[in-house]
Amino acid sequence: MENTDEIIRKYPPAREYLLSMLHELQDADPGKYLTEASLTRVAEYLQLNKAVIKGVADYYSMLSQRPRKKLLLQVCGSLMCHHAGSAELYTRLRSRYGHHPLISLAHCECLGQCQQAPAVQLDQEAFSGADIVELIRSIDKKTASDENS
Numbered sequence: 001m002e003n004t005d006e007i008i009r010k011y012p013p014a015r016e017y018l019l020s021m022l023h024e025l026q027d028a029d030p031g032k033y034l035t036e037a038s039l040t041r042v043a044e045y046l047q048l049n050k051a052v053i054k055g056v057a058d059y060y061s062m063l064s065q066r067p068r069k070k071l072l073l074q075v076c077g078s079l080m081c082h083h084a085g086s087a088e089l090y091t092r093l094r095s096r097y098g099h100h101p102l103i104s105l106a107h108c109e110c111l112g113q114c115q116q117a118p119a120v121q122l123d124q125e126a127f128s129g130a131d132i133v134e135l136i137r138s139i140d141k142k143t144a145s146d147e148n149s
């Protein structure tokens with residue numbers, strides 16, 4: 001794993017790179033989250049108040065300040081997906097994966113996959129929740145390959 005400073009210094013010290021920086025730091029962390037130390041280093045590097053950095057990390061649901069399991073399964077709860085049944089889909093996924101050793105399940109805002117409503121994302125891979133059987137098959141296949149890596 002690259003250390004925090006190596007990741008941060010890949011980017012120019014400008015606020016426009018903040019989100020990219022935070023995503024990369026989160027992905028590189030073994031707990032898949034943004035530590036207090038990494039948020040402090042980002043604030044120092046960008047010469048911004050740490051509260052500003054934490055505010056951004058709080059705002060985006062794909063960013064976490066608490067440890068997560070290896071895979072993040074997100075269900076979009078924004079308008080189009082809500083109308084396409086995302087709340088029921090979330091409930092079904094929670095009953096199947098709520099205590100899964102590799103998966104953290106979370107609600108999120110629009111994933112930019114509205115044409116697949118209700119949209120689901122497992123790490124960086126997008127799925128449609130319209131066919132729950134196919135979705136579960138895809139998630140199980142992905143988690144099986146991650147259990148072996």
Ligand code: FES
Nearest residue numbers: 076081110111113
């Ligand atoms: S509203 Fe769900 S992906 Fe856009």
